[in-house]
Every structure is written in structure tokens, then in C-alpha cells.
Amino acid sequence: MCPGAAERSYGLREMSPWMKDFLFTIRLVYRNPLAMAGIVIITCLVLVAVFAPLLAPYSPIDISLDERLSPPSASHLLGTDEMGRDILSRVIYGARISIRIAVTVVTIGGAVGSILGATAGYLRGRMGSIIMRVMDMILAFPALVLCMVLAAALGPSLNNALLAIAFVQIPKYARLVHGQALSLREKHYVLAARSMAASTPWIIWHHIFPGCLSSVLVLATMGMGEAILLAASLSFIGLGAQPPEPEWGAMVAMGRQYLMDHWWLATFPGLAILVVAVGFNILGDALRDILDPRLRR
Amino acid sequence: MNMVTFVSRRLVAMVPVLLGVTILTFLLSHVIPGDPARLLVGQKASDEVVKRMREELGLNDPLHIQYWNYLKQLLRGDLGTSIRNRRPVVQDLAERFPASFELTFVSLFICVIIAIPLGILTAVRRNHVVDHVTRVLALLGVSTPVFWWGLLLLLIFYFRLGWLPGPGRIDLAVPPPAGRTGLYILDSLLSRDWRALGSSLRHLVLPAFCLSYVYLAIMTRMIRSSMLDVLNLDYIRTARANGLPERAIIFRHALRNALVPTVTIVGLSFGELIGGAILTETIFAWPGLGSYMVDSVLFLDFPAIMGCTILVCLIYMTANLVVDIAYGFLDPRIRWG
Amino acid sequence: MGEKLLLQVEDLHTYFYTLQGVIKAIDGVNLCVREGEILGLVGESGCGKSVTALSILGLVPSPPGRVEGGRILFEGEDLLAKTPAEMRSIRGSRIAMIFQEPMSSLNPVFRIGDQMIEVIKLHKKVSTGSARIQALEMLHEVRMPDPEAVLAKYPFQLSGGMLQRVMIAIALSCEPSLLLADEPTTALDVTVQAQILNLMKDLIRKRNAAVLLITHALGVVAQTCDAVSVMYAGTVVESGSVESIFRSPAHPYTRGLMECIPDPSRKSDKLKIIPGTVPDPVNPPPGCRFHPRCYKATATCSQIRPDPVRVGPGHVVCCHYPEEG
Numbered sequence: 030m031c032p033g034a035a036e037r038s039y040g041l042r043e044m045s046p047w048m049k050d051f052l053f054t055i056r057l058v059y060r061n062p063l064a065m066a067g068i069v070i071i072t073c074l075v076l077v078a079v080f081a082p083l084l085a086p087y088s089p090i091d092i093s094l095d096e097r098l099s100p101p102s103a104s105h106l107l108g109t110d111e112m113g114r115d116i117l118s119r120v121i122y123g124a125r126i127s128i129r130i131a132v133t134v135v136t137i138g139g140a141v142g143s144i145l146g147a148t149a150g151y152l153r154g155r156m157g158s159i160i161m162r163v164m165d166m167i168l169a170f171p172a173l174v175l176c177m178v179l180a181a182a183l184g185p186s187l188n189n190a191l192l193a194i195a196f197v198q199i200p201k202y203a204r205l206v207h208g209q210a211l212s213l214r215e216k217h218y219v220l221a222a223r224s225m226a227a228s229t230p231w232i233i234w235h236h237i238f239p240g241c242l243s244s245v246l247v248l249a250t251m252g253m254g255e256a257i258l259l260a261a262s263l264s265f266i267g268l269g270a271q272p273p274e275p276e277w278g279a280m281v282a283m284g285r286q287y288l289m290d291h292w293w294l295a296t297f298p299g300l301a302i303l304v305v306a307v308g309f310n311i312l313g314d315a316l317r318d319i320l321d322p323r324l325r326r
Numbered sequence: 327m328n329m330v331t332f333v334s335r336r337l338v339a340m341v342p343v344l345l346g347v348t349i350l351t352f353l354l355s356h357v358i359p360g361d362p363a364r365l366l367v368g369q370k371a372s373d374e375v376v377k378r379m380r381e382e383l384g385l386n387d388p389l390h391i392q393y394w395n396y397l398k399q400l401l402r403g404d405l406g407t408s409i410r411n412r413r414p415v416v417q418d419l420a421e422r423f424p425a426s427f428e429l430t431f432v433s434l435f436i437c438v439i440i441a442i443p444l445g446i447l448t449a450v451r452r453n454h455v456v457d458h459v460t461r462v463l464a465l466l467g468v469s470t471p472v473f474w475w476g477l478l479l480l481l482i483f484y485f486r487l488g489w490l491p492g493p494g495r496i497d498l499a500v501p502p503p504a505g506r507t508g509l510y511i512l513d514s515l516l517s518r519d520w521r522a523l524g525s526s527l528r529h530l531v532l533p534a535f536c537l538s539y540v541y542l543a544i545m546t547r548m549i550r551s552s553m554l555d556v557l558n559l560d561y562i563r564t565a566r567a568n569g570l571p572e573r574a575i576i577f578r579h580a581l582r583n584a585l586v587p588t589v590t591i592v593g594l595s596f597g598e599l600i601g602g603a604i605l606t607e608t609i610f611a612w613p614g615l616g617s618y619m620v621d622s623v624l625f626l627d628f629p630a631i632m633g634c635t636i637l638v639c640l641i642y643m644t645a646n647l648v649v650d651i652a653y654g655f656l657d658p659r660i661r662w663g
Numbered sequence: 664m665g666e667k668l669l670l671q672v673e674d675l676h677t678y679f680y681t682l683q684g685v686i687k688a689i690d691g692v693n694l695c696v697r698e699g700e701i702l703g704l705v706g707e708s709g710c711g712k713s714v715t716a717l718s719i720l721g722l723v724p725s726p727p728g729r730v731e732g733g734r735i736l737f738e739g740e741d742l743l744a745k746t747p748a749e750m751r752s753i754r755g756s757r758i759a760m761i762f763q764e765p766m767s768s769l770n771p772v773f774r775i776g777d778q779m780i781e782v783i784k785l786h787k788k789v790s791t792g793s794a795r796i797q798a799l800e801m802l803h804e805v806r807m808p809d810p811e812a813v814l815a816k817y818p819f820q821l822s823g824g825m826l827q828r829v830m831i832a833i834a835l836s837c838e839p840s841l842l843l844a845d846e847p848t849t850a851l852d853v854t855v856q857a858q859i860l861n862l863m864k865d866l867i868r869k870r871n872a873a874v875l876l877i878t879h880a881l882g883v884v885a886q887t888c889d890a891v892s893v894m895y896a897g898t899v900v901e902s903g904s905v906e907s908i909f910r911s912p913a914h915p916y917t918r919g920l921m922e923c924i925p926d927p928s929r930k931s932d933k934l935k936i937i938p939g940t941v942p943d944p945v946n947p948p949p950g951c952r953f954h955p956r957c958y959k960a961t962a963t964c965s966q967i968r969p970d971p972v973r974v975g976p977g978h979v980v981c982c983h984y985p986e987e988g
Contacts, residue, residue, distance in 0.1 A: 033354055101538075169642065170639055177623050182355070216491070254469060262471065263607055265473045266620050281477065282473075295474065295477050295481075314465065558919050560723075568759070568782045570755075574781075
């Protein structure tokens with residue numbers, strides 16, 4: 030069924046307070062230095078990824094054996110690796126992979142998790158408890174362990190690693206949205222919509238999701254940082270990106286063999302992971318503070 | 327007396343989750359590409375041999391029969407045979423377990439003794455310098471790739487400065503201490519083997535520091551926030567209104583209550599510690615479960631992977647059970663209610 | 664009841680600095696409590712009654728709150744000029760406080776006895792044994808059945824009414840000369856409310872202590888108090904003896920509050936209300952804060968803040984057009 034336009038505007042403008050809340054949040058983000066720092070780091074990451082071909086002085090893949098393992102210098106700011114590839118260029122191109130990781134994992138994990146959580150929370154009953162029990166089972170595994178097992182089962186490749194990480198992150202979103210959906214479903218505007226015979230998917234989409242938006246946003250922001258770290262860990266173990274892909278974790282793994290005399294191989298890609306993860310985490314941390322109801326009022 | 331019912335109820339609640347874990351690991355081991363029978367007999371074996379091996383392993387049975395057999399095996403404590411070294415997986419795990427236990431226990435201990443005072447301090451001195459410093463450290467902690475951090479520590483303190491030994495649990499020249507537990511520190515203390523004690527302690531420093539750094543920061547922040555929650559409660563206001571000194575309010579009234587959620591946090595983030603331990607062990611060639619698991623995964627040694635996973639989940643769940651019991655001790659409402 | 668002033672609050676300002684702006688929770692409060700007197704502080708929720716009490720004890724949560732000006736004279740000493748340590752020794756011994764929610768006002772993980780003994784030992788510097796005896800006596804005095812057993816119980820094992828008795832016992836155990844009671848009966852069952860109020864009144868009279876009783880219920884005031892101060896939006900709009908205020912309320916707000924009490928003898932089909940709502944504490948209306956809701960308001964009211972005017976013996980009102988008689 031499709032409720033009429035009058036009902037819809039009633040539902041959004043007068044009853045659910047989320048829009049006003051959301052705008053207020055944006056204003057607070059703007060005034061929070063930590064949040065802004067996070068946004069700056071992430072914006073830089075995106076810009077570097079987009080303009081990688083322009084920014085990178087060399088190709089990230091081409092081998093030049095006579096320049097192999099040369100230390101940082103004017104021509105190679107961060108040095109070269111065991112194949113003579115410019116590390117700076119590889120780190121720059123690695124930004125593209127990082128964004129791919131963050132976006133893929135959070136989109137899949139967040140979407141599937143939120144849908145499962147909202148459904149379980151809104152419907153409750155048998156269906157709801159089955160969904161949540163399965164989520165509990167996934168949570169019974171330490172994250173990295175399950176990622177490793179899944180990635181190994183699917184076969185070592187970056188895409189499989191991403192699937193594994195997304196799968197592992199599903200229960201986090203499901204739990205969060207489930208909890209909020211349980212309380213939102215009792216709100217008057219949801220009861221009102223239900224009394225007007227709005228369909229379940231319509232209510233979930235128009236009332237439950239918007240209500241969970243802000244906390245899912247926090248989780249997603251921090252989830253991106255976590256996804257990048259997990260993906261790098263898997264690549265480091267050998268279950269993620271495969272050489273010669275310029276993935277930062279895989280680069281650290283390669284650099285490990287040359288650690289003793291050629292420290293730059295492992296150091297710089299790892300630093301890149303750290304900076305990007307810091308960006309997502311401080312933004313997430315600041316968002317959480319901003320969205321904390323105790324501090325808002 | 328309620329405690330007994332409480333604990334047994336929690337134990338019973340673990341059963342379905344454990345069953346779920348075994349189903350999941352079982353299914354996963356069956357989607358692993360490549361024929362386990364082929365892996366077991368080697369690439370050169372004839373198709374006839376592979377076929378016989380499949381028969382022997384029961385791989386031709388329907389899935390639920392295979393699961394049932396697998397479960398029966400598990401209950402007998404049989405985790406199968408490793409493809410890599412053809413030894414019973416249980417035996418491998420038993421050998422590897424003490425190393426991991428020693429590392430995680432020491433790291434956890436370091437975390438707890440530093441994180442609790444630091445968490446309290448930052449909650450009480452909110453927005454002072456210490457608070458900002460730990461906030462930055464905590465953000466760095468959760469954002470640091472453990473494997474990179476470990477390499478950095480190795481590079482600086484082992485390769486460059488030479489202050490501390492590198493990979494392994496003990497110097498190659500030093501014989502491991504005699505003893506049953508496999509915990510080098512405990513064994514060497516019991517057998518009064520000071521040389522082994524010194525060497526194994528020195529070997530423990532870098533990995534334990536590597537692992538606890540990441541975890542420490544998270545824990546400090548969480549203790550801070552649960553402490554802040556408690557400090558906002560009515561009974562703290564009452565304590566203040568009764569003129570109690572700040573010291574008594576923080577250490578007697580607030581801390582005891584803040585410990586309840588803190589204990590939960592320690593339990594829940596134990597999973598992250600296990601994840602961190604896997605990477606730390608890999609970096610420092612620490613002969614524990616983590617490095618065993620990585621090797622098995624890379625070799626597609628699925629009986630070993632499954633055994634390891636189940637053991638790790640069991641440890642994780644036990645940790646959370648211990649947490650629940652601690653909960654009961656800290657909060658009289660659970661003990662009496 | 665002596666004529667000596669015990670507590671005098673002059674032009675108190677307490678502000679809260681929040682992300683949405685400065686909330687002027689208390690904006691110029693004047694109060695007087697005489698020795699041995701029970702003063703009722705009445706007003707709608709959110710008008711600053713509790714913050715007034717917390718300001719007196721120096722317990723305004725900071726940040727975000729801060730006492731920004733004024734004087735609080737207690738037994739001739741300015742409490743705002745005291746060091747934290749001096750305030751600590753006053754709290755619980757010379758000024759005690761009890762709160763609205765007895766269920767959450769005691770620490771859930773400690774036994775009742777431990778919490779009582781802790782306070783007695785702190786202020787009276789006695790041994791645990793003698794503190795325990797005093798705790799038992801106090802529980803006896805608040806008419807707690809089986810005090811011995813109660814000492815060994817945890818707060819969650821007692822009912823709200825019992826816990827409020829414990830709170831009163833703790834508050835009075837160190838013989839304070841002033842008790843701040845913040846809605847002490849609001850969270851309790853109606854049947855228990857009167858018991859607790861009477862108990863409090865008895866114990867207070869016996870000790871010749873004074874009480875600042877914060878409440879929103881005029882019935883409680885009429886039953887319990889000697890004098891009343893009416894608060895509206897962070898200021899005291901009217902104060903006087905219970906008799907004169909109930910007989911001839913001079914402020915339109917007080918009058919409105921009185922009319923909101925349903926009178927069974929008067930046959931009317933509707934409950935009376937005061938039109939409008941409590942003003943936004945961040946941007947309060949200029950002039951008299953009540954003027955947007957006042958039926959008598961004029962241009963003067965919206966521009967000039969009314970000064971206190973004496974309308975009877977000990978009866979003061981802040982209104983440009985006080986009601987007559």
C-alpha cells in the first residue's frame with residue numbers, strides 16, 4: 030500500500046524529529062575541531078585517490094631493478110622497494126584501494142546489518158529472535174579469526190577479504206539498529222503510521238531507518254577505520270590483496286623481509302594506514318560525542 | 327547460593343552458541359576450494375587413491391551425516407589430523423596453547439594495572455592535559471595496525487638499539503625450563519632456572535608491549551566513560567551532599583560501580599586481544615595458537631583451522647563467562663536478586 | 664521559632680553553559696530561612712528550585728554549571744567564599760540534603776549500615792562501634808521496623824518509603840541546623856507521602872532545625888511549611904508566611920497556581936490552567952518573566968523587571984501590579 034501525500038508530509042514534518050536533529054548535528058560537527066580534523070584527513074585521502082595519476086611521480090607497478098631498495102632521496106622521496114618501484118607512488122595509489130575497502134565493507138555490512146536489525150527489531154517474534162541468535166553466533170568469533178577463516182575459505186584475494194570483513198561487521202549494525210528499532214516501534218508517530226495501515230517496509234524505511242541514522246553514522250565512520258585495519262591485517266597475513274597490487278598491508282608484509290637494512294619499505298605504508306585509520310576514528314569519536322544526548326541538551 | 331544457579335544458567339546458554347560455532351566452522355571447511363582428500367594424499371597420488379581417501383574421510387556422505395560424525399568426534403576430544411604435519415590437531419594445540427596464554431595473560435595484566443588508574447584519572451580530571459593525552463593515545467591505539475607497530479618495535483629495539491631480543495620465546499642457546507605447564511615464566515620460577523627466566527622475560531617484553539599498547543588505549547577510554555557515567559548518578563550526588571571527601575567518592579563509591587561495566591568491556595574486547603595476539607605472534611615468531619592459525623590458513627590445513635577456531639571461540643566464551651561471574655561478585659543485585 | 668536568620672540567599676545567579684547557549688537556571692534568587700522554620704520553595708518543574716538547593720551546597724555540576732554571582736549567607740558566613748574543604752565539612756553536618764529519588768540516591772553496592780556509618784564517622788569522628796549505635800538510634804527514630812536487620816541490607820532490598828526514611832536518618836544523624844529537602848515525597852506512593860512528611864516535621868521540630876522544602880505541590884506546603892517562596896523561571900516572585908500567601912496571593916502567578924488546585928466544593932466542569940508554557944531558559948522574555956502568560960501584563964511588564972514590593976508583614980512580591988487582598 031502507499032499512504033497518501035498528506036500523511037507522508039505529516040509523518041516527516043511534524044512527527045518524526047529526525048530532520049531537525051540531523052541539521053543540528055551538522056552545525057555541531059562544523060564547530061568541533063576534532064571532527065573537522067577527521068574530515069580534513071578523509072577529504073585528503075579522497076583527493077589523493079582521485080588525483081593519484083597526477084600526484085604520483087612514477088608508476089606504482091613498473092619494475093626498475095637497478096633502482097631497487099634505494100633509500101629515501103630527492104628522486105624517490107620515500108625510497109624504492111625490492112623491485113625498484115617508487116614507494117611514494119605506491120602509497121598514493123594505495124589510497125584508491127583503501128577507499129574501495131572502506132566503502133565496500135561499510136556499504137555491504139551496514140546495509141545488510143541495518144536491514145536485518147530493523148526487521149528483527151520491528152517484527153520481533155520468532156523471526157526477530159532467529160536473526161539475532163545468528164548474529165550472536167557470528168559475534169562469538171573474535172573478528173580477525175572469523176575474517177581469516179572466511180577469507181581462507183573463499184580464497185586469497187582482496188575482494189574475498191572485503192566480503193569476509195563485511196560479513197563480520199554485519200552483527201554490529203544489526204545489534205545497534207535492533208536495539209533502536211525496539212524503542213522506535215513504540216513511538217507515537219510509528220504507532221500512528223501503523224494505525225493508518227502503512228506497510229511494514231514503508232514504516233521501516235520512513236520511520237525506523239531515519240531514527241537510527243545518527244548512530245549508524247557513528248558506527249559506519251569507525252567501521253571504515255576498522256575495515257581498513259582488518260583488510261591490511263589480512264593482506265599482511267597473505268589473505269588479502271596479492272602482489273603487485275599497491276595495498277598498504279601487503280606492502281608492509283613485503284617490507285618485513287627487508288626490515289633490518291631497508292626500514293622504509295615497511296614504515297611508510299604502515300604510516301599511511303595509521304593516518305587514515307586515525308582520520309576515521311577521530312571523526313567517529315567526535316560524532317559520538319556530538320550525538321550523545323547528554324551533551325546536546 | 328544463587329551464584330551456582332546463575333553460573334550454571336550461563337553455562338547452559340553457551341551450548342547453542344557453541345553448536346552454532348561448530349556448524350559455521352564445519353560449513354566453512356566444506357566451501358574451501360580444493361579437495362581435502364587430494365591435499366591429504368598429495369598431488370602425485372592417483373585418482374584411485376584419492377577416491378579411497380574420500381571414502382575413508384566420509385566425504386561422500388550427505389552433509390548432515392558428515393556434521394553428525396564431526397560432532398561426535400569433537401565430543402570425544404578428537405579434532406582430526408593436521409594435513410600439514412599429520413599429527414593430531416589436539417596435540418599441536420596443546421603444545422601451542424601455553425605460549426599464547428603467557429603472552430595474552432601478561433599483556434592483559436599490563437593493560438588492567440595501567441588502564442584502571444589512568445581511566446579514573448582521566449574521568450576525574452576531564453579535559454585536563456592527561457585526559458587529552460590519553461585521548462590522543464587511545465585514538466592512535468585503535469588506529470595502529472598491530473603488525474606494523476610490532477615491526478617498528480623490532481626494528482628499533484632489536485635491530486637498531488639491540489636492547490632486547492627479537493623473535494622467539496627464549497634464546498636459542500638457553501634450554502627451555504623444565505616443567506609441566508609450558509609457561510616459561512612459571513616453569514623457570516618453579517625450577518629455579520634463573521637463566522631461563524631472564525631470557526624468557528626479555529623475550530616477552532616486546533610482544534607484550536606491542537599487544538598491550540593497542541588494547542590499553544581502548545580500555546582506558548572505556549573505563550573513563552563508565553566512570554563518567556557513574557559519577558553522574560544520584561548516589562554520587564548524595565555522597566557529595568553528605569560531605570564525603572572526593573577520594574572516598576571516587577575510589578569507594580564510584581569505582582566499585584564503574585568496575586561492573588568495565589569488567590564487561592574487558593571481556594568483550596578480549597576478542598580484539600585475540601586478534602591482536604594472532605598478528606603479534608606472527609611478527610615475533612611466537613610459537614602460540616595465533617601463528618599456528620596463520621600457518622594453517624596459508625596451508626589450507628582445514629582440520630587445524632577448525633580446531634584452532636573452535637578452541638579460540640571456547641576461550642573467548644570462557645572469558646565472557648568469567649566476566650559474568652565477576653559481575654555477580656561486584657554487584658549484590660545479581661548475587662541476591 | 665526564632666527570628667534570627669539562618670540562611671540568606673541574595674541575588675543568586677547560576678548558569679549552565681551548554682552547546683545550545685547559556686541557560687540561566689537561576690537569575691537573581693532571594694531567599695530567607697529563619698532558625699527552626701520550614702520554608703516551602705514552590706514552582707513548576709524546571710524553574711530552578713533544585714539548582715537553588717545545589718547552589719547552596721556548592722554541588723552544581725561543573726562543567727557545565729557555575730554560580731555566577733550573589734551571596735549565600737549561612738549562620739553569618741558566606742558559603743560562596745568557602746574553600747572546597749570547608750564546604751565539605753559543612754555538607755552533611757551543618758547542612759544536609761535529601762533527594763527526590765530514594766531508590767537511586769543510595770549506593771547500590773554497599774549495605775545501608777555501611778553508608779550510614781561512613782557519614783557518622785566522617786563528621787562526628789567516632790569509632791565504628793559507636794557510629795553503629797548512633798545509626799541504629801537514628802533508624803529507630805525514623806520509625807524503621809527492625810533497624811538491626813536494615814543495617815545489613817542493600818538498598819535494592821528496601822522499598823522507596825523505607826529508603827527515604829534511611830535518607831532522612833542519614834541527613835539528620837549529624838544534627839544539621841538546615842535540611843534541604845528536594846521533593847522528598849514526589850517519587851513515593853501517596854499513602855507513604857504523608858507519613859514521611861509528618862515524620863520529617865516531627866524530627867525537625869524536635870531538633871529545632873530549619874528546612875528548605877522544595878516541592879511543586881501546594882498541598883504539601885499548606886500542610887508542612889511555615890513560610891513559602893514561589894519561584895518562576897529562575898527567580899523568586901513572591902514570598903511570605905503560609906497564611907498570608909494562601910489567604911491573599913499577590914502575584915498573578917501565585918494566584919494562578921492556587922486556582923489550579925481543584926476545589927471539590929466548587930462545582931466546575933473544568934480544571935483551571937495557567938495559559939502558555941514555561942519560557943525558554945536560554946532566551947527568557949525581557950522584563951517580568953511571567954508577562955507573556957499574565958492576564959494583567961502591560962508594556963511596562965515587558966520592559967522593566969519588577970523590584971520586590973512589600974504588601975504585608977513579611978510578605979514580598981515582585982510584580983508591577985500586585986493583587987490586592
